Amino acid sequence: MTMLIADWQWGYDGWIIVITSLVAMTCAIPGSLLLVRRQSMLGDAVSHAVLPGIAIGFLVSGTRDGGWMLAGAIVAGLATGMLTQFLRGLGGVDRGAALGVVFTTLFALGLVLIVQVADSVDLDPSCVLYGQVELAPLDVVVWSGIEMPRAVPWLLGVLVVTFLIVQVLWKELLVASFDPATAAAQGARPNLMQQVLMVLVAAGCVVAFEAVGSILVVSLLVAPAAAARLVTNRLRPMMLVAMLIGIVAAIGGHLSALTVPGWLALETTDVSTSGATAVFATFLVVLAVLASPQQGLFFGVFYRLAFRFRIAEEDLLGVLYRREVESRGLGQSTGVHLSELGGGGPGLAFRGIMRFAAIRLRWRRFVTQSGLIPHPDQIQLTDAGRSRATVLIRRHRLWELYLAGAAAIPVDHLHATAMDLEHLANPELLASLEAEAAKGERDPHGRVIPRD
Amino acid sequence: MNGEIATIFAMAAQPFTAATAGEGDFLRILLLQDFNTRVVVAGAMLLGAVGGVVGTFLLLRRRALMGDVLGHAMLPGVAAAFLATQALGLDRSLLVLLLGGGIAATLAGLAVIGLRRVSRLDDDATMAIVLSGFFGLGVVLLSVVQASGGGGQAGLEDFVFGKTASMVTSDVVVIAIGGLLVASLAVLFFKELRLLCFDDAFAASLGRPVMGLDLLLLSMTVVTALVGLQAVGLILVVALLVIPAAAARFLTDDLRWTVAGSSIIGAMGCWVGVTVSAAAPGLPAGAMIVLATAGLFVVALLVGPKRGLLPRWSLGRSLRRAVGRDHLLRSMLECREATGNAEITADALITNRFWSTGGLAGLLRVARRAGEVIQIDRDRWRLTDRGEIEAAAMVRNHRLWEHYLLAYAHLAPSHVDRAADRIEHVLDPVLVRRLETELGALVDAGSPASPHPLIEDPSVGDVGATGGEDR
Numbered sequence: 001m002t003m004l005i006a007d008w009q010w011g012y013d014g015w016i017i018v019i020t021s022l023v024a025m026t027c028a029i030p031g032s033l034l035l036v037r038r039q040s041m042l043g044d045a046v047s048h049a050v051l052p053g054i055a056i057g058f059l060v061s062g063t064r065d066g067g068w069m070l071a072g073a074i075v076a077g078l079a080t081g082m083l084t085q086f087l088r089g090l091g092g093v094d095r096g097a098a099l100g101v102v103f104t105t106l107f108a109l110g111l112v113l114i115v116q117v118a119d120s121v122d123l124d125p126s127c128v129l130y131g132q133v134e135l136a137p138l139d140v141v142v143w144s145g146i147e148m149p150r151a152v153p154w155l156l157g158v159l160v161v162t163f164l165i166v167q168v169l170w171k172e173l174l175v176a177s178f179d180p181a182t183a184a185a186q187g188a189r190p191n192l193m194q195q196v197l198m199v200l201v202a203a204g205c206v207v208a209f210e211a212v213g214s215i216l217v218v219s220l221l222v223a224p225a226a227a228a229r230l231v232t233n234r235l236r237p238m239m240l241v242a243m244l245i246g247i248v249a250a251i252g253g254h255l256s257a258l259t260v261p262g263w264l265a266l267e268t269t270d271v272s273t274s275g276a277t278a279v280f281a282t283f284l285v286v287l288a289v290l291a292s293p294q295q296g297l298f299f300g301v302f303y304r305l306a307f308r309f310r311i312a313e314e315d316l317l318g319v320l321y322r323r324e325v326e327s328r329g330l331g332q333s334t335g336v337h338l339s340e341l342g343g344g345g346p347g348l349a350f351r352g353i354m355r356f357a358a359i360r361l362r363w364r365r366f367v368t369q370s371g372l373i374p375h376p377d378q379i380q381l382t383d384a385g386r387s388r389a390t391v392l393i394r395r396h397r398l399w400e401l402y403l404a405g406a407a408a409i410p411v412d413h414l415h416a417t418a419m420d421l422e423h424l425a426n427p428e429l430l431a432s433l434e435a436e437a438a439k440g441e442r443d444p445h446g447r448v449i450p451r452d
Numbered sequence: 453m454n455g456e457i458a459t460i461f462a463m464a465a466q467p468f469t470a471a472t473a474g475e476g477d478f479l480r481i482l483l484l485q486d487f488n489t490r491v492v493v494a495g496a497m498l499l500g501a502v503g504g505v506v507g508t509f510l511l512l513r514r515r516a517l518m519g520d521v522l523g524h525a526m527l528p529g530v531a532a533a534f535l536a537t538q539a540l541g542l543d544r545s546l547l548v549l550l551l552g553g554g555i556a557a558t559l560a561g562l563a564v565i566g567l568r569r570v571s572r573l574d575d576d577a578t579m580a581i582v583l584s585g586f587f588g589l590g591v592v593l594l595s596v597v598q599a600s601g602g603g604g605q606a607g608l609e610d611f612v613f614g615k616t617a618s619m620v621t622s623d624v625v626v627i628a629i630g631g632l633l634v635a636s637l638a639v640l641f642f643k644e645l646r647l648l649c650f651d652d653a654f655a656a657s658l659g660r661p662v663m664g665l666d667l668l669l670l671s672m673t674v675v676t677a678l679v680g681l682q683a684v685g686l687i688l689v690v691a692l693l694v695i696p697a698a699a700a701r702f703l704t705d706d707l708r709w710t711v712a713g714s715s716i717i718g719a720m721g722c723w724v725g726v727t728v729s730a731a732a733p734g735l736p737a738g739a740m741i742v743l744a745t746a747g748l749f750v751v752a753l754l755v756g757p758k759r760g761l762l763p764r765w766s767l768g769r770s771l772r773r774a775v776g777r778d779h780l781l782r783s784m785l786e787c788r789e790a791t792g793n794a795e796i797t798a799d800a801l802i803t804n805r806f807w808s809t810g811g812l813a814g815l816l817r818v819a820r821r822a823g824e825v826i827q828i829d830r831d832r833w834r835l836t837d838r839g840e841i842e843a844a845a846m847v848r849n850h851r852l853w854e855h856y857l858l859a860y861a862h863l864a865p866s867h868v869d870r871a872a873d874r875i876e877h878v879l880d881p882v883l884v885r886r887l888e889t890e891l892g893a894l895v896d897a898g899s900p901a902s903p904h905p906l907i908e909d910p911s912v913g914d915v916g917a918t919g920g921e922d923r
Contacts, residue, residue: 040576041517044583048687090761091753093698096516100694101749108688108742111613115736216591219584226577261596272595278588285581289571297570 008258015137015149017254020277022155023208024220024246028228029162030200031221032239035229037177041096042081043201043221045103049080050205051110058117070158070206076106077202078195085194132213133273158207162200166239169196174235216278220246223281227288230295245284252284253277311423312357314392316341318422320367320381321389335370335380361385390450396422397443397450398433404444405436411444482727489730495624496726496741499683500718502631503692504700505638506676508707508714509669511697512649518670519693521564521583522557523677523686527590527612529556530681531597534608538600546626549611550678553686557677560586561670614685614738623682630679634672638711641668646707683722684738691742692718699749702756717752721745773818778877779805780815781824781843782850784835786902795832850876851900852887858903859891865903 034043053076057068080102087098141150166173176183176193183190201221208217228241257276291298319341324334341354358379361367366385370378381389399418403409409417443449484490510516533552537543560582567578597608638645647655648665656662673693680689700714725741755762783804787796798812807815816833819825824839835843853872857863863871879887891900 035577038574038576040574040580041520042576044517044520044580087698087753091702092759093701094511094514094516096514097511097694097698100516100520100690101698101746104688104691104695104742105746108691108739108746111736111739112743115734115739213591216584216588218580219588222577222580223584226573226581229573229577230571257592270595270599272591275588275591275593275595278584279592282581282585282588285585289567289573295572 012137013254013258015152016133016273017250019136019149019151019155020133020250020253020273021247022152022159023204024224024250024277025243026155026159026162026207027204027217027220028224028242028246029166029239030197030204031225032228032235032242033166033173033177033197034201034221035225036235036238037197040218040222040226041099042084044218045084045099046077046080046198046201047205047208047217047221049103049106049110050076050202050209051107052076052113053110053202054206054209055110055113055117059113070203073206074199074202077198077205080106081194081198155207158203162203165196165200169193173197177235213274216274219278219281220249223278223285224249227281227285230285230288230292233294246281249277249281249284253280256280309353309357309360312353313361314423315419316354316357316361317366317381317385317389318392318396320379321386321393324381324386335378337375338377338379392422394450395430395433397447398436400443400445401449402433402436414444491621491624492619492730493723493726495619495627496683496722497719498624498627498631499680500692500696500720500722500741500745501715502634502676502718503680503689504696504715504718505711506634506669506672507693507695507697507718508700508711509638509645509649510673510693511701512707513666513669515669516694516697517579517690518561518564519673519677520690521560521579522670522673523680523689524583524590525560525586526553526557526677526681526686528586528593529553530608530611530686531590531593532556534597535593535600546623549608550626550681553611553681554674554678556586557674558671561674565666611681612685612687613736614681614683614688619682627679627682630675634675637668637672641665645669649707684741688738688742691745692722695742695745695749696721699745699752699756702752702759704758717748718745721748775877776811776815777819777822777824778846779873780812780819781835781839782846782876784825784833785840785843785847788835794834795828796834797831798833799831846876848900849879849884851902852884852891853879854903855891855900856887869904
């Protein structure tokens with residue numbers, strides 16, 4: 001670390017990462033709930049709307065006392081939720097518009113209030129909006145014998161309380177998030193849970209305002225949760241993964257704020273860590289969208305391609321096997337030239353894939369070049385390839401037998417369907433097909449079902 | 453860095469007529485006597501009007517918060533354009549900065565659409581992610597601008613919170629051009645946009661390019677947000693797009709009138725906000741514009757003729773009264789029928805319908821004023837001749853419907869009372885005549901008999917069959 005970045009100081013940069021990580025972890029908990037409730041923009045709205053609460057907290061206490069700010073922000077967060085609900089319910093306003101009306105009004109009110117108090121109170125308003133985590137490590141206290149930034153014990157406290165609240169209300173929050181109607185029927189009080197969530201979001205916004213500012217907090221609320229959502233389907237792992245991703249975003253954000261300006265040959269090193277953290281968190285979401293094992297674009301394309309190639313190989317083996325059977329005893333060549341496949345039987349993929357499949361099969365020693373003048377496109381089965389092809393053909397004909405019997409599909413429609421189904425390799429399915437085989441030695445077309 | 457950002461607030465707080473600050477100047481501002489005032493007011497009102505027009509379509513397309521995303525997303529564009537002009541040694545011009553903001557906002561809009569397509573994340577999440585990502589980049593670039601020093605970066609920060617005060621004639625010209633562009637697009641594509649907003653599937657089936665229309669709406673929003681940067685800043689520009697449109701929905705259902713009302717509300721809000729901020733030093737104009745528009749929204753919410761709370765409440769009240777009066781008259785007639793006594797006590801009525809004492813007293817008072825009942829003494833009441841006619845008609849409607857349900861819907865006699873209780877108020881004469889023809893064989897020409905006992909015994913009772921609307 002110290003080698004990579006010239007002016008790295010553990011006592012300073014380390015604390016920045018700790019503070020941002022704590023904020024990210026605190027935000028990941030309500031953020032995950034917001035995400036599964038499809039209310040992410042409510043997080044954005046609350047993060048704007050806590051501004052008047054914070055300003056009134058300052059106005060009342062006259063200091064930067066965390067408790068007052070927290071109280072003011074929670075009231076403002078609850079007000080956002082309730083007013084939005086009121087406008088939607090009683091006023092019949094569209095959800096997005098209701099949010100828009102409420103949070104812009106509250107934000108404007110907060111702006112007016114902050115401008116009023118900015119002169120009289122020792123308050124740095126830019127901190128509220130953009131966050132200045134760079135300044136946080138400079139304000140230190142001694143706590144249990146260790147000198148640490150004043151924000152750290154405070155953040156730890158909020159994180160623990162948030163965690164405990166979610167832990168205690170876990171079942172209620174879960175059912176209220178996924179099925180409000182059932183929740184209401186079971187007495188889990190979905191509306192109350194919504195208010196609890198609003199409190200947690202507002203608390204997250206207040207702790208985040210030191211680190212990333214009231215606008216970028218939505219980034220830490222939503223982005224880690226969204227990235228986690230793309231890699232897992234269950235809520236509890238999702239929250240844990242979101243917390244981890246938040247920590248990664250905190251580390252990556254600060255490191256990139258320190259290093260990226262250097263790569264771009266900018267002379268400045270005074271780049272906002274808050275902004276960089278938000279950008280990094282978004283980058284992680286994009287990464288998850290691309291590379292998530294379950295839902296990522298990359299793996300989706302990869303799996304589809306791999307499946308397609310496997311089908312092509314199996315089809316090619318099938319073609320070679322049938323050719324061998326046809327030409328047996330006729331003294332003809334038992335090989336196939338790839339150009340013969342151009343017209344394509346049913347289910348045959350295009351020639352390029354076939355050529356690739358031929359190369360792979362040759363590499364696996366399932367086929368060899370044949371003919372008097374060896375040519376890569378002229379191929380025939382090896383012994384290994386023949387036994388592999390036998391398995392496939394058997395599967396195909398067993399399917400035909402089954403389809404003709406159980407599904408009563410007309411004989412002239414069997415082949416195409418079996419052509420698709422023969423690629424399924426589920427062992428249980430194959431076992432039940434084998435049971436079907438007891439019925440006969442021949443498929444509905446009258447061909448022998450080979451034994452492997 | 454700290455102090456420099458803090459100057460934003462000082463500037464946001466600066467009223468645009470700082471030079472002429474003073475108590476007596478309010479009238480001057482109100483009467484638009486200064487050229488500067490006229491310029492600022494004209495620009496702001498134009499902006500409000502355009503925001504109202506675009507906002508209506510956005511709202512009806514359920515994309516109200518896209519304005520929020522696009523507004524925030526302009527920050528990196530503006531900052532990058534600023535850095536670029538600085539690096540190239542060009543003069544900072546408003547148009548270049550706006551162009552940068554426009555490009556960034558368009559990219560953000562496309563990013564939202566793209567992310568929604570390729571991932572399983574919902575609309576809210578994609579919008580929040582794109583918004584925070586772009587704004588984060590903007591904050592990074594802003595910190596680069598501030599660290600690199602150089603003059604004029606203060607002007608950049610005006611875009612965040614807006615600075616109506618700094619508006620000059622050329623800015624108003626920019627707003628006017630942008631506004632005209634958007635307004636003419638709205639007029640030109642009014643039919644298509646209407647179709648898009650109300651039934652996009654139908655629009656697609658008619659062969660209208662839904663994707664193209666969405667992009668048109670997106671670019672209209674971008675242009676509006678761009679010109680709005682000057683006045684309210686990129687955080688609050690969404691307010692100009694959302695609040696007037698949401699307010700206008702309380703006024704009317706007709707799309708043309710909604711658009712008109714929304715643009716008028718937007719313009720009014722901007723005018724009031726600018727005027728107040730000019731008159732009262734220390735109130736930032738952008739925030740005041742939002743608060744003034746929100747004030748108009750609350751007015752529309754309360755008294756809007758179409759969906760306003762007060763009109764709806766008074767409509768509900770008069771409906772409840774009419775229903776209560778119908779029930780009272782019918783109940784009195786039924787009591788008389790059951791007991792044979794024309795003088796009816798309040799207790800008997802309460803046994804008949806489970807009224808609350810207070811509610812019954814109110815209904816009786818109203819009916820007495822209408823000349824439908826007479827109070828004999830403290831506790832006993834009687835129908836007047838007029839009341840009797842009305843009551844007979846009501847009982848007849850009620851029982852016709854009961855018999856209809858018995859005969860055609862095959863309900864049990866214990867279940868027809870409640871259904872008829874609800875429908876009796878809205879049976880019009882045509883329907884009554886049809887019921888009479890249909891049921892001719894079942895009911896006699898006078899008042900048909902009730903198919904169920906009239907005074908329910910609460911201890912046995914099908915309590916749900918009474919009660920009704922009069923709680």
